[in-house]
Amino acid sequence: xxxxxxxxxxxxxxxxxxxxxxxxxxxxxxxxxxxxxxxxxxxxxxxxxxxxxxxxxxxxxxxxxxxxxxxxxxxxxxxxxxxxxxxxxxxxxxxxxxxxxxxxxxxxxxxxxxxxxxxxxxxxxxxxxxxxxxxxxxxxxxxxxxxxxxxxxxxxxxxxxxxxxxxxxxxxxxxxxxxxxxxxxxxxxxxxxxxxxxxxxxxxxxxxxxxxxxxxxxxxxxxxxxxxxxxxxxxxxxxxxxxxxxxxxxxxxxxxxxxxxxxxxxxxxxxxxxxxxxxxxxxxxxxxxxxxxxxxxxxxxxxxxxxxxxxxxxxxxxxxxxxxxxxxxxxxxxxxxxxxxxxxxxxxxxxxxxxxxxxxxxxxxxxx
Numbered sequence: 006x007x008x009x010x011x012x013x014x015x016x017x018x019x020x021x022x023x024x025x026x027x028x029x030x031x032x033x034x035x036x037x038x039x040x041x042x043x044x045x046x047x048x049x050x051x052x053x054x055x056x057x058x059x060x061x062x063x064x065x066x067x068x069x070x071x072x073x074x075x076x077x078x079x080x081x082x083x084x085x086x087x088x089x090x091x092x093x094x095x096x097x098x099x100x101x102x103x104x105x106x107x108x109x110x111x112x113x114x115x116x117x118x119x120x121x122x123x124x125x126x127x128x129x130x131x132x133x134x135x136x137x138x139x140x141x142x143x144x145x146x147x148x149x150x151x152x153x154x155x156x157x158x159x160x161x162x163x164x165x166x167x168x169x170x171x172x173x174x175x176x177x178x179x180x181x182x183x184x185x186x187x188x189x190x191x192x193x194x195x196x197x198x199x200x201x202x203x204x205x206x207x208x209x210x211x212x213x214x215x216x217x218x219x220x221x222x223x224x225x226x227x228x229x230x231x232x233x234x235x236x237x238x239x240x241x242x243x244x245x246x247x248x249x250x251x252x253x254x255x256x257x258x259x260x261x262x263x264x265x266x267x268x269x270x271x272x273x274x275x276x277x278x279x280x281x282x283x284x285x286x287x288x289x290x291x292x293x294x295x296x297x298x299x300x301x302x303x304x305x306x307x308x309x310x311x312x313x314x315x316x317x318x319x320x321x322x323x324x325x326x327x328x329x330x331x332x333x334x335x336x337x338x339x340x341x342x343x344x345x346x347x348x349x350x351x352x353x354x355x356x357x358x359x360x361x362x363x364x365x366x367x368x369x370x371x372x373x
């Protein structure tokens with residue numbers, strides 16, 4: 006198989022971790038006879054510096070000519086001016102919107118070898134294996150009006166939280182479909198006690214849930230879910246939430262795994278097929294670790310590449326239907342962790358600490 010992958014490293018540690026994911030994918034290609042054709046382009050802060058925009062047209066053209074996108078991270082303190090008209094995050098937001106990537110899948114797995122890296126007591130982490138489905142192209146991040154202005158009484162700002170029933174229905178279906186293939190339990194999160202958009206969300210969850218009688222539907226307020234993720238995380242199987250709730254809660258859930266650097270994600274524009282075949286649809290899906298650009302450690306060679314490498318495994322599984330190859334990557338990471346190797350931020354148990362490149366070398370070596 007030959008596939009084209011757009012690699013958008015972005016800012017900070019983004020290029021460092023995507024380079025390791027590419028290395029592991031090359032190892033997969035050598036073992037299984039696949040060819041990966043790489044396309045690259047600037048995005049985020051570096052694109053603003055060089056081109057005046059976070060997503061140049063040339064980069065977007067590379068993406069549209071590819072079969073999938075491997076994304077790094079964007080942003081950094083040098084672009085944090087709140088008055089700036091263009092921000093690095095505009096690049097990833099524009100990609101999500103233009104590609105129709107409405108469903109963001111964020112699996113959270115607790116590796117037994119990394120239990121000591123989590124601040125939670127070990128007994129609370131037993132049986133934790135969940136996936137958060139975050140609505141990705143609606144809500145506060147995209148609603149209009151969105152603006153700032155000044156009046157005689159001072160500065161003001163507005164963001165609009167808006168959803169249509171069609172937007173809610175399609176992401177709920179992703180959640181129900183995934184729950185049907187897993188432990189058949191779906192937590193739908195909202196704030197229906199105070200938000201009209203959440204009342205519509207709950208109504209839609211009830212309506213769509215009638216088509217999935219085999220899936221247990223549990224409604225939960227988002228603030229309660231934030232507490233339960235710490236107190237009883239093992240009760241969750243699949244969580245589905247609107248954009249901002251999903252963003253915040255998935256970052257919280259990363260502490261279960263011991264580090265945000267361990268968590269991958271997939272952003273899809275269609276329902277994931279149940280038959281193990283590739284995604285159906287014309288536009289490429291996007292895969293990225295959930296962490297940010299981590300400018301405080303950029304260039305030091307100590308970033309954890311696992312989130313990006315696991316995102317590449319999700320790419321093989323969802324975009325190309327390469328289940329065995331995805332399993333090989335995940336097994337390689339488990340083997341490296343079992344052998345006691347760690348990157349700096351997960352080296353809480355006295356394991357053998359390696360830098361980004363050396364850690365990636367070990368994983369690609371296990372794949373080969």
